[in-house]
Amino acid sequence: MAARINRDLCTGCGQCVDTCPVEAxxxxxxxxxxxxxxxxxxxxxxxxxxxxxxxxxx
Ligand code: SF4
Ligand code: SF4
Incomplete structure:
Protein backbone atom coordinates (compact mmCIF):
# COMPACT_ATOMS: atom_id res chain seq x y z
CA MET A 1 0.00 0.00 0.00
CA ALA A 2 0.94 3.61 -0.38
CA ALA A 3 -0.74 6.98 -0.11
CA ARG A 4 -2.71 7.93 -3.21
CA ILE A 5 -3.25 11.47 -4.47
CA ASN A 6 -6.47 12.58 -6.14
CA ARG A 7 -4.98 14.83 -8.81
CA ASP A 8 -8.32 16.55 -9.42
CA LEU A 9 -8.44 17.78 -5.81
CA CYS A 10 -4.78 18.57 -5.10
CA THR A 11 -4.05 22.31 -5.05
CA GLY A 12 -0.28 21.89 -4.83
CA CYS A 13 -0.11 23.54 -1.40
CA GLY A 14 2.89 21.41 -0.43
CA GLN A 15 1.79 20.68 3.13
CA CYS A 16 2.00 16.93 2.57
CA VAL A 17 5.50 17.31 1.13
CA ASP A 18 6.62 19.08 4.31
CA THR A 19 4.84 16.58 6.58
CA CYS A 20 5.99 13.26 5.16
CA PRO A 21 8.65 11.82 7.51
CA VAL A 22 10.35 9.82 4.76
CA GLU A 23 10.21 12.46 1.99
CA ALA A 24 8.04 10.21 -0.18
S1 SF4 B 1 -1.56 18.61 1.10
FE1 SF4 B 1 -1.59 20.10 -0.60
S2 SF4 B 1 -0.04 19.35 -2.07
FE2 SF4 B 1 -0.54 17.65 -0.67
S3 SF4 B 1 -2.17 16.48 -1.73
FE3 SF4 B 1 -3.16 17.96 -0.34
S4 SF4 B 1 -3.57 19.74 -1.62
FE4 SF4 B 1 -2.03 18.50 -2.71
S1 SF4 C 1 3.23 10.99 5.04
FE1 SF4 C 1 4.64 9.97 3.58
S2 SF4 C 1 5.03 7.94 4.49
FE2 SF4 C 1 3.24 8.80 5.52
S3 SF4 C 1 1.47 7.94 4.36
FE3 SF4 C 1 1.99 9.97 3.48
S4 SF4 C 1 3.39 9.52 1.76
FE4 SF4 C 1 3.33 7.71 3.07
Missing amino acids: ISLDDEGVAVVDAELCVDCDKCVDVCPVEAISLD
Whole structure:
Protein backbone atom coordinates (compact mmCIF):
# COMPACT_ATOMS: atom_id res chain seq x y z
CA MET A 1 0.00 0.00 0.00
CA ALA A 2 0.94 3.61 -0.38
CA ALA A 3 -0.74 6.98 -0.11
CA ARG A 4 -2.71 7.93 -3.21
CA ILE A 5 -3.25 11.47 -4.47
CA ASN A 6 -6.47 12.58 -6.14
CA ARG A 7 -4.98 14.83 -8.81
CA ASP A 8 -8.32 16.55 -9.42
CA LEU A 9 -8.44 17.78 -5.81
CA CYS A 10 -4.78 18.57 -5.10
CA THR A 11 -4.05 22.31 -5.05
CA GLY A 12 -0.28 21.89 -4.83
CA CYS A 13 -0.11 23.54 -1.40
CA GLY A 14 2.89 21.41 -0.43
CA GLN A 15 1.79 20.68 3.13
CA CYS A 16 2.00 16.93 2.57
CA VAL A 17 5.50 17.31 1.13
CA ASP A 18 6.62 19.08 4.31
CA THR A 19 4.84 16.58 6.58
CA CYS A 20 5.99 13.26 5.16
CA PRO A 21 8.65 11.82 7.51
CA VAL A 22 10.35 9.82 4.76
CA GLU A 23 10.21 12.46 1.99
CA ALA A 24 8.04 10.21 -0.18
CA ILE A 25 5.99 13.10 -1.62
CA SER A 26 7.04 15.71 -4.14
CA LEU A 27 5.31 18.10 -6.50
CA ASP A 28 5.47 17.19 -10.17
CA ASP A 29 5.90 19.48 -13.17
CA GLU A 30 2.21 20.40 -12.99
CA GLY A 31 2.44 21.30 -9.30
CA VAL A 32 0.52 18.25 -8.20
CA ALA A 33 1.65 15.99 -5.37
CA VAL A 34 3.01 12.56 -6.26
CA VAL A 35 3.92 9.72 -3.89
CA ASP A 36 6.89 7.41 -4.30
CA ALA A 37 5.26 4.11 -3.32
CA GLU A 38 8.67 2.57 -2.68
CA LEU A 39 9.33 5.07 0.12
CA CYS A 40 5.86 5.45 1.66
CA VAL A 41 5.51 3.74 5.06
CA ASP A 42 1.73 4.24 5.32
CA CYS A 43 2.01 6.51 8.35
CA ASP A 44 -1.19 8.44 7.48
CA LYS A 45 0.30 11.86 8.33
CA CYS A 46 -0.21 13.28 4.84
CA VAL A 47 -3.83 12.17 4.86
CA ASP A 48 -4.41 14.14 8.05
CA VAL A 49 -2.63 17.28 6.90
CA CYS A 50 -4.16 17.71 3.44
CA PRO A 51 -6.66 20.59 3.61
CA VAL A 52 -8.72 19.33 0.67
CA GLU A 53 -8.75 15.62 1.53
CA ALA A 54 -6.93 14.73 -1.68
CA ILE A 55 -4.93 11.89 -0.13
CA SER A 56 -6.09 8.44 0.84
CA LEU A 57 -4.53 5.19 1.95
CA ASP A 58 -6.07 2.13 0.38
S1 SF4 B 1 1.47 7.94 4.36
FE1 SF4 B 1 3.24 8.80 5.52
S2 SF4 B 1 5.03 7.94 4.49
FE2 SF4 B 1 3.33 7.71 3.07
S3 SF4 B 1 3.39 9.52 1.76
FE3 SF4 B 1 1.99 9.97 3.48
S4 SF4 B 1 3.23 10.99 5.04
FE4 SF4 B 1 4.64 9.97 3.58
S1 SF4 C 1 -1.56 18.61 1.10
FE1 SF4 C 1 -3.16 17.96 -0.34
S2 SF4 C 1 -3.57 19.74 -1.62
FE2 SF4 C 1 -1.59 20.10 -0.60
S3 SF4 C 1 -0.04 19.35 -2.07
FE3 SF4 C 1 -0.54 17.65 -0.67
S4 SF4 C 1 -2.17 16.48 -1.73
FE4 SF4 C 1 -2.03 18.50 -2.71
